[in-house]
Amino acid sequence: xxxxxxxxxxxxxxxxxxxxxxxxxxxxxxxxxxxxxxxxxxxxxxxxxxxxxxxxxxxxxxxxxxxxxxxxxxxxxxxxxxxxxxxxxxxxxxxxxxxxxxxxxxxxxxxxxxxxxxxxxxxxxxxxxxxxxxxxxxxxxxxxxxxxxxxxxxxxxxxxxxxxxxxxxxxxxxxxxxxxxxxxxxxxxxxxxxxxxxxxxxxxxxxxxxxxxxxxxxxxxxxxxxxxxxxx
Amino acid sequence: xxxxxxxxxxxxxxxxxxxxxxxxxxxxxxxxxxxxxxxxxxxxxxxxxxxxxxxxxxxxxxxxxxxxxxxxxxxxxxxxxxxxxxxxxxxxxxxxxxxxxxxxxxxxxxxxxxxxxxxxxxxxxxxxxxxxxxxxxxxxxxxxxxxxxxxxxxxxxxxxxxxxxxxxxxxxxxxxxx
Numbered sequence: 001x002x003x004x005x006x007x008x009x010x011x012x013x014x015x016x017x018x019x020x021x022x023x024x025x026x027x028x029x030x031x032x033x034x035x036x037x038x039x040x041x042x043x044x045x046x047x048x049x050x051x052x053x054x055x056x057x058x059x060x061x062x063x064x065x066x067x068x069x070x071x072x073x074x075x076x077x078x079x080x081x082x083x084x085x086x087x088x089x090x091x092x093x094x095x096x097x098x099x100x101x102x103x104x105x106x107x108x109x110x111x112x113x114x115x116x117x118x119x120x121x122x123x124x125x126x127x128x129x130x131x132x133x134x135x136x137x138x139x140x141x142x143x144x145x146x147x148x149x150x151x152x153x154x155x156x157x158x159x160x161x162x163x164x165x166x167x168x169x170x171x172x173x174x175x176x177x178x179x180x181x182x183x184x185x186x187x188x189x190x191x192x193x194x195x196x197x198x199x200x201x202x203x204x205x206x207x208x209x210x211x212x213x214x215x216x217x218x219x220x221x222x223x224x225x226x227x228x229x230x231x232x
Numbered sequence: 233x234x235x236x237x238x239x240x241x242x243x244x245x246x247x248x249x250x251x252x253x254x255x256x257x258x259x260x261x262x263x264x265x266x267x268x269x270x271x272x273x274x275x276x277x278x279x280x281x282x283x284x285x286x287x288x289x290x291x292x293x294x295x296x297x298x299x300x301x302x303x304x305x306x307x308x309x310x311x312x313x314x315x316x317x318x319x320x321x322x323x324x325x326x327x328x329x330x331x332x333x334x335x336x337x338x339x340x341x342x343x344x345x346x347x348x349x350x351x352x353x354x355x356x357x358x359x360x361x362x363x364x365x366x367x368x369x370x371x372x373x374x375x376x377x378x379x380x381x382x383x384x385x386x387x388x389x390x391x392x393x394x395x396x397x398x399x400x401x402x403x404x405x406x407x408x409x410x
Contacts, residue, residue: 064406122361129358136354141345150344153403157337158359160399161392164360168388 001213013206017044027196033143040098040199044088044126044207046124050163051208052082053103053131057159060152064066072148073226075155077130077218086128093121111205130158237311240375247306248327248368252360253296259291260352262336263343264338281286281401291332299328306403312374320374323381327367329391333396334360337404346364363392367396 021040029036056078063071102111115121138151266274272360274283303324307314314320335356342352366385373379 048278082354119365122365126358126361133355133358137341137351139347140351146344149406150341153406154341154355157341157399158355158393161359162362164395165392169362169365 005069007207010206010209010213013202014210015200017203017206021203022047024199025031026120026194032100035096036196038092039196040088040203042096043094044102044203045085045092048207048211049082049085049127050053051186052085053210054161056082057155060155061086063152064156067103067145067149069144069226073222074219075152076135077222079134079155079217081218083128083131083135084214085207085211086124086131090124090128093124093217114214119170123169126228127162127166130162134158239273240313241312243313244368244375245307245370246310247302248364250302250306251299251324251327251331252271252299252364254302255295255328255335256353258294258298258340259332259335260342262287263339264352266356267341275408280405283408284337284400284404285323285397286338287340288333288397290331291336295328295332299324315377316374316381319381320371323367323374323386325369326386326389326393326410327363327371330363330393330396331360333393333400334363337396337400340400340404340407363389377389 015109017040021037026034026036049182050099056075059071059075059078063075101115134151134155138147141147141150237243246325260334278286285354300321303321338356341355345351366389368383370385370389373381
Protein backbone atom coordinates (compact mmCIF):
# COMPACT_ATOMS: atom_id res chain seq x y z
CA UNK A 1 0.00 0.00 0.00
CA UNK A 2 2.82 2.41 0.85
CA UNK A 3 4.12 2.21 -2.72
CA UNK A 4 0.80 2.75 -4.44
CA UNK A 5 0.24 6.34 -3.32
CA UNK A 6 0.95 7.61 -6.84
CA UNK A 7 -1.65 5.29 -8.35
CA UNK A 8 -4.23 6.67 -5.92
CA UNK A 9 -3.02 10.18 -6.75
CA UNK A 10 -3.48 9.45 -10.46
CA UNK A 11 -7.08 8.29 -9.98
CA UNK A 12 -7.92 11.23 -7.69
CA UNK A 13 -6.38 13.75 -10.07
CA UNK A 14 -8.18 12.28 -13.08
CA UNK A 15 -11.54 12.26 -11.29
CA UNK A 16 -10.85 15.89 -10.36
CA UNK A 17 -9.93 16.65 -13.99
CA UNK A 18 -13.16 15.19 -15.32
CA UNK A 19 -15.44 16.75 -12.69
CA UNK A 20 -13.84 20.18 -12.57
CA UNK A 21 -12.99 20.15 -16.27
CA UNK A 22 -16.57 19.61 -17.34
CA UNK A 23 -18.36 21.61 -14.62
CA UNK A 24 -16.23 24.62 -13.74
CA UNK A 25 -16.52 27.96 -15.42
CA UNK A 26 -14.23 28.61 -18.38
CA UNK A 27 -13.49 31.91 -20.14
CA UNK A 28 -15.64 32.52 -23.21
CA UNK A 29 -13.17 33.19 -25.99
CA UNK A 30 -14.29 33.96 -29.52
CA UNK A 31 -14.39 30.85 -31.71
CA UNK A 32 -13.28 28.57 -28.87
CA UNK A 33 -16.22 28.93 -26.47
CA UNK A 34 -16.86 25.69 -24.57
CA UNK A 35 -14.41 23.68 -26.68
CA UNK A 36 -11.61 25.19 -24.57
CA UNK A 37 -12.35 22.40 -22.08
CA UNK A 38 -10.54 20.09 -24.47
CA UNK A 39 -7.35 21.72 -23.16
CA UNK A 40 -7.54 19.44 -20.12
CA UNK A 41 -7.47 16.39 -22.36
CA UNK A 42 -5.83 17.18 -25.69
CA UNK A 43 -2.80 19.15 -24.44
CA UNK A 44 -2.27 16.75 -21.52
CA UNK A 45 -2.03 13.83 -23.96
CA UNK A 46 0.91 15.53 -25.71
CA UNK A 47 2.55 16.37 -22.40
CA UNK A 48 2.21 12.76 -21.27
CA UNK A 49 3.54 11.55 -24.64
CA UNK A 50 6.63 13.74 -24.48
CA UNK A 51 7.36 12.79 -20.86
CA UNK A 52 7.00 9.07 -21.66
CA UNK A 53 9.25 9.37 -24.76
CA UNK A 54 11.81 11.11 -22.56
CA UNK A 55 11.64 8.28 -20.02
CA UNK A 56 12.09 5.82 -22.89
CA UNK A 57 15.27 7.60 -24.03
CA UNK A 58 16.61 7.73 -20.49
CA UNK A 59 16.16 3.96 -20.29
CA UNK A 60 17.93 3.53 -23.65
CA UNK A 61 20.88 5.49 -22.26
CA UNK A 62 20.83 3.38 -19.09
CA UNK A 63 20.91 0.25 -21.26
CA UNK A 64 23.97 1.45 -23.15
CA UNK A 65 25.72 2.23 -19.85
CA UNK A 66 24.95 -1.07 -18.10
CA UNK A 67 24.01 -3.55 -20.90
CA UNK A 68 21.23 -4.83 -18.65
CA UNK A 69 18.43 -6.13 -20.90
CA UNK A 70 15.83 -4.99 -18.36
CA UNK A 71 16.31 -1.38 -19.45
CA UNK A 72 15.75 -2.31 -23.09
CA UNK A 73 12.33 -3.71 -22.17
CA UNK A 74 11.60 -0.54 -20.18
CA UNK A 75 12.53 1.65 -23.16
CA UNK A 76 10.31 -0.29 -25.56
CA UNK A 77 7.25 -0.34 -23.29
CA UNK A 78 7.50 3.38 -22.53
CA UNK A 79 7.71 4.11 -26.25
CA UNK A 80 4.63 1.96 -26.97
CA UNK A 81 2.50 3.66 -24.30
CA UNK A 82 3.75 7.07 -25.46
CA UNK A 83 2.58 6.23 -28.99
CA UNK A 84 -0.87 5.38 -27.60
CA UNK A 85 -0.99 8.78 -25.91
CA UNK A 86 0.13 10.42 -29.14
CA UNK A 87 -2.70 8.77 -31.07
CA UNK A 88 -5.16 9.90 -28.39
CA UNK A 89 -3.72 13.40 -28.66
CA UNK A 90 -4.29 13.30 -32.40
CA UNK A 91 -7.90 12.16 -32.10
CA UNK A 92 -8.79 14.73 -29.42
CA UNK A 93 -7.07 17.33 -31.58
CA UNK A 94 -9.07 16.27 -34.63
CA UNK A 95 -12.32 16.72 -32.72
CA UNK A 96 -11.18 20.14 -31.51
CA UNK A 97 -10.04 21.23 -34.95
CA UNK A 98 -13.31 20.18 -36.55
CA UNK A 99 -15.11 22.71 -34.28
CA UNK A 100 -12.61 25.55 -34.38
CA UNK A 101 -10.38 25.43 -37.46
CA UNK A 102 -12.63 23.81 -40.03
CA UNK A 103 -14.74 26.03 -42.26
CA UNK A 104 -18.32 25.58 -40.99
CA UNK A 105 -19.80 26.36 -44.41
CA UNK A 106 -18.14 23.40 -46.05
CA UNK A 107 -18.00 19.70 -45.17
CA UNK A 108 -15.21 18.98 -42.67
CA UNK A 109 -13.06 17.00 -45.11
CA UNK A 110 -12.73 20.09 -47.34
CA UNK A 111 -10.75 21.82 -44.62
CA UNK A 112 -8.52 18.83 -44.03
CA UNK A 113 -5.67 19.83 -46.35
CA UNK A 114 -5.41 23.29 -44.80
CA UNK A 115 -5.41 21.94 -41.25
CA UNK A 116 -3.02 19.07 -41.92
CA UNK A 117 -0.40 21.50 -43.23
CA UNK A 118 0.00 23.16 -39.83
CA UNK A 119 3.61 22.78 -38.62
CA UNK A 120 2.52 21.51 -35.21
CA UNK A 121 0.54 18.69 -36.79
CA UNK A 122 3.45 17.81 -39.03
CA UNK A 123 5.73 17.76 -35.99
CA UNK A 124 3.38 15.46 -34.10
CA UNK A 125 3.07 13.13 -37.08
CA UNK A 126 6.85 12.98 -37.39
CA UNK A 127 7.20 12.14 -33.70
CA UNK A 128 4.80 9.21 -34.04
CA UNK A 129 6.40 7.99 -37.29
CA UNK A 130 9.87 8.06 -35.72
CA UNK A 131 8.73 5.80 -32.91
CA UNK A 132 6.84 3.51 -35.29
CA UNK A 133 10.16 3.19 -37.13
CA UNK A 134 11.82 2.43 -33.78
CA UNK A 135 9.37 -0.44 -33.20
CA UNK A 136 9.90 -1.77 -36.75
CA UNK A 137 13.68 -1.66 -36.32
CA UNK A 138 13.56 -3.29 -32.90
CA UNK A 139 11.29 -6.11 -33.95
CA UNK A 140 13.21 -6.83 -37.16
CA UNK A 141 16.34 -8.04 -35.33
CA UNK A 142 16.40 -11.55 -33.88
CA UNK A 143 19.45 -11.54 -31.62
CA UNK A 144 18.48 -10.12 -28.23
CA UNK A 145 21.63 -8.18 -27.30
CA UNK A 146 22.06 -6.80 -30.79
CA UNK A 147 18.41 -5.77 -30.91
CA UNK A 148 18.69 -3.94 -27.62
CA UNK A 149 21.90 -2.17 -28.62
CA UNK A 150 20.84 -1.04 -32.08
CA UNK A 151 17.37 0.08 -31.06
CA UNK A 152 18.81 2.01 -28.10
CA UNK A 153 21.19 3.80 -30.45
CA UNK A 154 18.35 4.69 -32.84
CA UNK A 155 16.15 5.78 -29.94
CA UNK A 156 18.75 8.26 -28.68
CA UNK A 157 19.68 9.51 -32.16
CA UNK A 158 16.05 10.03 -33.21
CA UNK A 159 15.08 11.73 -29.96
CA UNK A 160 18.03 14.11 -30.10
CA UNK A 161 17.14 15.26 -33.62
CA UNK A 162 13.37 15.05 -33.32
CA UNK A 163 12.66 17.00 -30.16
CA UNK A 164 14.68 20.14 -30.87
CA UNK A 165 13.18 20.31 -34.34
CA UNK A 166 9.56 19.84 -33.27
CA UNK A 167 9.93 22.55 -30.64
CA UNK A 168 11.64 24.96 -33.03
CA UNK A 169 9.71 24.21 -36.24
CA UNK A 170 6.33 25.71 -35.24
CA UNK A 171 8.15 28.86 -34.08
CA UNK A 172 9.91 29.37 -37.40
CA UNK A 173 7.36 28.29 -39.98
CA UNK A 174 4.34 30.41 -38.92
CA UNK A 175 6.46 33.55 -39.33
CA UNK A 176 6.70 32.66 -43.00
CA UNK A 177 3.01 31.72 -43.17
CA UNK A 178 1.21 34.76 -41.72
CA UNK A 179 -2.18 33.08 -42.13
CA UNK A 180 -1.55 31.06 -38.97
CA UNK A 181 -1.15 34.09 -36.74
CA UNK A 182 -4.76 35.13 -37.23
CA UNK A 183 -5.96 31.87 -35.75
CA UNK A 184 -6.77 32.29 -32.05
CA UNK A 185 -6.76 28.54 -31.46
CA UNK A 186 -2.97 28.52 -31.73
CA UNK A 187 -2.54 31.16 -29.01
CA UNK A 188 -4.61 29.32 -26.46
CA UNK A 189 -1.74 29.16 -23.97
CA UNK A 190 -1.61 32.95 -23.65
CA UNK A 191 -5.31 33.12 -22.89
CA UNK A 192 -5.50 30.61 -20.08
CA UNK A 193 -6.96 32.28 -17.04
CA UNK A 194 -6.17 31.41 -13.42
CA UNK A 195 -9.16 29.12 -13.01
CA UNK A 196 -8.03 26.99 -15.92
CA UNK A 197 -4.50 26.58 -14.58
CA UNK A 198 -5.95 25.07 -11.38
CA UNK A 199 -7.35 22.21 -13.46
CA UNK A 200 -4.76 22.11 -16.25
CA UNK A 201 -1.62 21.40 -14.20
CA UNK A 202 -3.16 18.63 -12.05
CA UNK A 203 -4.58 17.14 -15.26
CA UNK A 204 -1.08 16.89 -16.79
CA UNK A 205 0.21 15.11 -13.69
CA UNK A 206 -2.83 12.82 -13.56
CA UNK A 207 -2.58 11.72 -17.20
CA UNK A 208 1.19 11.22 -16.96
CA UNK A 209 0.82 9.08 -13.85
CA UNK A 210 -1.84 7.02 -15.64
CA UNK A 211 0.60 6.46 -18.51
CA UNK A 212 3.27 5.43 -16.02
CA UNK A 213 0.86 3.00 -14.36
CA UNK A 214 -0.07 1.36 -17.68
CA UNK A 215 3.61 1.09 -18.56
CA UNK A 216 4.56 -0.57 -15.28
CA UNK A 217 1.89 -3.21 -15.89
CA UNK A 218 3.17 -3.79 -19.43
CA UNK A 219 6.76 -4.00 -18.18
CA UNK A 220 5.82 -6.60 -15.56
CA UNK A 221 4.07 -8.66 -18.23
CA UNK A 222 7.05 -8.38 -20.59
CA UNK A 223 9.50 -9.38 -17.85
CA UNK A 224 7.40 -12.44 -16.96
CA UNK A 225 7.26 -13.45 -20.64
CA UNK A 226 11.03 -13.03 -20.92
CA UNK A 227 11.55 -15.21 -17.85
CA UNK A 228 9.29 -17.93 -19.24
CA UNK A 229 11.17 -17.89 -22.55
CA UNK A 230 14.58 -18.25 -20.93
CA UNK A 231 13.41 -21.11 -18.66
CA UNK A 232 11.98 -23.17 -21.47
CA UNK B 233 10.06 21.43 -75.90
CA UNK B 234 7.26 19.10 -74.94
CA UNK B 235 7.60 19.96 -71.25
CA UNK B 236 6.87 23.41 -69.91
CA UNK B 237 9.17 24.89 -67.34
CA UNK B 238 7.59 24.40 -63.90
CA UNK B 239 6.94 27.37 -61.67
CA UNK B 240 9.40 28.03 -58.88
CA UNK B 241 7.45 26.34 -56.08
CA UNK B 242 7.15 23.11 -58.04
CA UNK B 243 10.78 23.36 -59.09
CA UNK B 244 11.78 23.78 -55.44
CA UNK B 245 9.70 20.85 -54.21
CA UNK B 246 10.89 18.54 -56.98
CA UNK B 247 14.49 19.52 -56.41
CA UNK B 248 14.51 18.67 -52.71
CA UNK B 249 12.61 15.41 -53.14
CA UNK B 250 15.14 14.33 -55.74
CA UNK B 251 17.99 15.39 -53.45
CA UNK B 252 16.51 13.15 -50.76
CA UNK B 253 16.41 10.12 -53.04
CA UNK B 254 19.89 10.81 -54.43
CA UNK B 255 21.16 10.89 -50.88
CA UNK B 256 19.49 7.64 -49.86
CA UNK B 257 20.90 5.80 -52.85
CA UNK B 258 24.37 7.34 -52.73
CA UNK B 259 24.90 7.04 -48.99
CA UNK B 260 23.25 3.65 -48.44
CA UNK B 261 26.05 2.02 -50.40
CA UNK B 262 28.69 3.22 -47.94
CA UNK B 263 27.76 0.79 -45.20
CA UNK B 264 25.49 -1.75 -46.84
CA UNK B 265 28.13 -2.78 -49.39
CA UNK B 266 30.89 -3.48 -46.89
CA UNK B 267 31.29 -7.21 -46.42
CA UNK B 268 32.35 -8.89 -43.19
CA UNK B 269 35.97 -9.34 -44.19
CA UNK B 270 36.49 -5.72 -45.03
CA UNK B 271 34.81 -4.61 -41.79
CA UNK B 272 37.24 -6.87 -39.94
CA UNK B 273 40.10 -5.14 -41.75
CA UNK B 274 38.78 -1.69 -40.78
CA UNK B 275 38.36 -2.96 -37.24
CA UNK B 276 42.04 -3.83 -37.06
CA UNK B 277 43.38 -0.55 -38.46
CA UNK B 278 41.23 2.14 -36.83
CA UNK B 279 39.02 3.08 -33.92
CA UNK B 280 35.26 3.65 -34.19
CA UNK B 281 35.40 7.44 -33.93
CA UNK B 282 37.92 7.93 -36.72
CA UNK B 283 36.12 5.35 -38.86
CA UNK B 284 32.73 7.05 -38.59
CA UNK B 285 34.29 10.50 -39.10
CA UNK B 286 35.96 9.24 -42.27
CA UNK B 287 32.66 7.84 -43.50
CA UNK B 288 30.88 11.12 -42.72
CA UNK B 289 33.55 13.11 -44.52
CA UNK B 290 33.53 10.89 -47.61
CA UNK B 291 29.74 10.87 -47.86
CA UNK B 292 29.58 14.64 -47.37
CA UNK B 293 31.99 15.19 -50.25
CA UNK B 294 30.13 12.68 -52.40
CA UNK B 295 26.81 14.34 -51.67
CA UNK B 296 28.19 17.85 -52.34
CA UNK B 297 29.33 16.73 -55.79
CA UNK B 298 26.01 15.00 -56.45
CA UNK B 299 24.07 18.10 -55.31
CA UNK B 300 25.95 20.36 -57.67
CA UNK B 301 25.47 17.84 -60.48
CA UNK B 302 21.72 17.62 -59.94
CA UNK B 303 21.47 21.42 -59.69
CA UNK B 304 23.22 21.66 -63.06
CA UNK B 305 20.86 19.09 -64.60
CA UNK B 306 17.83 20.86 -63.12
CA UNK B 307 18.81 24.22 -64.59
CA UNK B 308 19.56 22.59 -67.94
CA UNK B 309 16.31 20.64 -68.24
CA UNK B 310 13.77 22.53 -66.12
CA UNK B 311 14.90 26.14 -66.46
CA UNK B 312 16.40 28.51 -63.96
CA UNK B 313 13.90 30.23 -61.61
CA UNK B 314 16.61 31.35 -59.16
CA UNK B 315 16.77 35.00 -58.25
CA UNK B 316 19.72 34.68 -55.90
CA UNK B 317 21.74 31.95 -57.55
CA UNK B 318 24.71 32.30 -55.18
CA UNK B 319 22.72 31.89 -51.99
CA UNK B 320 20.70 29.04 -53.49
CA UNK B 321 23.89 27.16 -54.36
CA UNK B 322 25.00 27.72 -50.77
CA UNK B 323 21.71 26.31 -49.51
CA UNK B 324 22.01 23.30 -51.83
CA UNK B 325 25.45 22.54 -50.44
CA UNK B 326 24.24 22.97 -46.85
CA UNK B 327 21.21 20.78 -47.56
CA UNK B 328 23.27 18.09 -49.24
CA UNK B 329 25.62 18.08 -46.30
CA UNK B 330 22.77 17.79 -43.74
CA UNK B 331 21.15 14.95 -45.67
CA UNK B 332 24.40 13.04 -46.06
CA UNK B 333 25.28 13.28 -42.36
CA UNK B 334 21.92 12.00 -41.13
CA UNK B 335 21.72 9.21 -43.68
CA UNK B 336 25.31 8.07 -43.12
CA UNK B 337 24.53 7.33 -39.50
CA UNK B 338 21.22 5.69 -40.40
CA UNK B 339 23.03 3.54 -42.97
CA UNK B 340 25.32 2.36 -40.17
CA UNK B 341 22.26 1.37 -38.11
CA UNK B 342 20.55 -0.31 -41.07
CA UNK B 343 23.72 -2.23 -41.97
CA UNK B 344 23.99 -3.57 -38.41
CA UNK B 345 20.35 -4.64 -38.53
CA UNK B 346 21.28 -6.63 -41.66
CA UNK B 347 18.54 -4.97 -43.61
CA UNK B 348 18.34 -3.56 -47.08
CA UNK B 349 18.06 0.11 -47.99
CA UNK B 350 14.29 -0.04 -47.36
CA UNK B 351 14.68 0.06 -43.58
CA UNK B 352 16.99 3.04 -43.99
CA UNK B 353 14.21 4.94 -45.72
CA UNK B 354 11.74 3.94 -42.99
CA UNK B 355 14.14 5.11 -40.30
CA UNK B 356 15.23 8.22 -42.13
CA UNK B 357 12.15 9.83 -43.64
CA UNK B 358 10.51 11.00 -40.42
CA UNK B 359 13.81 12.28 -39.01
CA UNK B 360 14.75 14.25 -42.11
CA UNK B 361 11.36 15.95 -42.66
CA UNK B 362 12.01 18.87 -40.24
CA UNK B 363 15.31 19.67 -41.96
CA UNK B 364 13.73 19.36 -45.42
CA UNK B 365 10.91 21.72 -44.39
CA UNK B 366 13.44 24.28 -43.17
CA UNK B 367 15.49 23.93 -46.36
CA UNK B 368 12.42 24.38 -48.54
CA UNK B 369 11.38 27.48 -46.61
CA UNK B 370 14.88 28.92 -46.98
CA UNK B 371 15.12 28.18 -50.67
CA UNK B 372 11.72 29.78 -51.27
CA UNK B 373 13.39 33.01 -50.19
CA UNK B 374 16.10 32.44 -52.79
CA UNK B 375 13.43 32.29 -55.52
CA UNK B 376 11.59 35.45 -54.51
CA UNK B 377 13.32 38.75 -55.27
CA UNK B 378 12.03 40.55 -52.18
CA UNK B 379 12.53 38.00 -49.39
CA UNK B 380 15.80 37.74 -47.51
CA UNK B 381 17.16 34.43 -46.23
CA UNK B 382 16.93 34.41 -42.41
CA UNK B 383 20.39 33.81 -40.98
CA UNK B 384 19.02 32.28 -37.77
CA UNK B 385 17.44 29.38 -39.67
CA UNK B 386 20.69 28.72 -41.52
CA UNK B 387 22.52 28.70 -38.21
CA UNK B 388 19.92 26.32 -36.82
CA UNK B 389 20.59 23.88 -39.66
CA UNK B 390 24.34 24.15 -39.10
CA UNK B 391 23.80 23.51 -35.39
CA UNK B 392 21.70 20.43 -36.18
CA UNK B 393 24.48 19.15 -38.46
CA UNK B 394 27.05 19.67 -35.72
CA UNK B 395 24.80 17.75 -33.32
CA UNK B 396 24.47 14.86 -35.78
CA UNK B 397 28.27 14.60 -36.07
CA UNK B 398 28.61 14.67 -32.29
CA UNK B 399 25.94 12.00 -31.81
CA UNK B 400 27.54 9.83 -34.49
CA UNK B 401 30.90 9.98 -32.72
CA UNK B 402 29.31 9.20 -29.35
CA UNK B 403 26.94 6.45 -30.49
CA UNK B 404 28.91 4.69 -33.22
CA UNK B 405 31.17 2.73 -30.82
CA UNK B 406 28.04 0.84 -29.68
CA UNK B 407 27.27 -0.21 -33.26
CA UNK B 408 30.89 -0.96 -34.01
CA UNK B 409 31.58 -3.83 -31.60
CA UNK B 410 29.88 -7.05 -32.49
